[in-house]
Amino acid sequence: MAEYPSDRFDDVPAELGRVGAHRAPVPPSRGWVAAGVIALATGILVGLGLLALQAIDSGLDLGAPPPVSEPSAEPEPEVAPVTDPSTVQLPEGFTITVLNGAGVDGLGQSSADALIAAGWPVGAVTNAAADDIETTTVYYSDPADEGIALGMVELLGLGTIELSDAFPGAPITIVVGADAAG
DSSP states (O other): OOOOOOOGGGGOOGGGOOBTTTBOOOOTTHHHHHHHHHHHHHHHHHHHHHHHHHHHOTTOOSSOOOOOOOOOSSOOOOOOOOOOGGGSOOOTTOOEEEEEOSOOTTHHHHHHHHHHHTTOOEEEEEEOSOSOOOSOEEEESSGGGHHHHHHHHHHHTOOEEEEOSSOTTOSEEEEEOGGGTO
């Protein structure tokens, strides 16, 4: 190895703890400072990312209460019950099915007779699959027939209506319950 002549940098006292001409040993706390800076930068980046997602997708719930929607100013139009079949244009083949769900003999037929007397086309009159139905229900499959279903309730003097496609055989199906026996 080559020998260099000594100069003023070789005369540095050893108690200064210096290595070479300009370097001091690394203090032990410098690693923790670097870890702290990295953790702080990570937290800031995650927070900014969440704020950016909040701005992009307003549906992201970060604990804010959901917005309260105002009720519509225009109320839904009320459907008038149709009790006279001559006031509406019934489609061809329109029939009403009457099912006796009360288990009382003749109850379905007496309900059908009340509808026939008012001029409504009644198709099948038979027993329902269950014979313990408490409340008479008029099922209609098309929302346009809601007025007719309300008219059936008015003609029978009891029951409720329900939009359902459970009875595909007729546009209106009446399941007579035990409330019709009284």
